[in-house]
Amino acid sequence: MANTASAKKATRKIARRTEVNKNRRSRVRGFIRKVEEAIASGDKDAAADALRKAQPELMRAATKGVVHRNTASRKVSRLARRVKAISA
Template sequence: MANTASAEKRNRQAQKRRARNVQVRTGVKSAVKKAREAITQGDGNAARDAFKAAARALEKASSKGVVHKNAASRKISRLAKAAAKVAAAK
């Protein structure tokens, strides 16, 4: 337990940040999952739209510090590569 008022405040702040970060991270996971599903189904238009949504979510999360920028960049790159492969196959 926190012994000082400032430590109690830091705990409250940490809880708020954690709740916000969990929400953002969940949204990113959902967007990436939808993009992967669209890519595996082979629908070029759906894959492109889902990729755009996932890339946007990853960029926003990395700008907020929820996801490391290199990790976000790596995931975007891999999704883009897969989406391009689907688009080229059509």
Template sequence: MANHKSALKRNRQAAVRNARNSHIRSTMRTFVKQVRTAVATGDQAAANEALGRAVPYIDKAATKGIIHKATASRKISRLAKLVNGMA
């Protein structure tokens, strides 16, 4: 454990950021899973709706630096391809 005042503050800040980042990453994964589940069940309307919710959240994660922007772009592209391939 840190002993200096500045190091203690750094630990507190890191804990808060870690919790925030974990929440955003977990929520993003949940939205992606909802899209994949809707595609697996064959429900086109639900898949489109789930994709509409997932894309902005993936973009948000990239903006916040949780994931790299190229990773976000790849995830969105693959999900869109998956949903569009249902038709």
């Protein structure tokens, strides 16, 4: 348990940040799920639209430190490749 005032404050800050990060991560997962559902249904227009919405959300999560930059880029790249494959 934190003893000093600064340690107690740090604990509060960490708890707040964790909550924000959880929300961001959850939001990103939701956007990714929408893209994957559109891909599974075979609707290329819906998949492309969902990808356009998911990409900035993933990159925002990367800039905020929720996910690593390379992880976000890899996810966008793989989703884009799968969306492109259904249109071919």
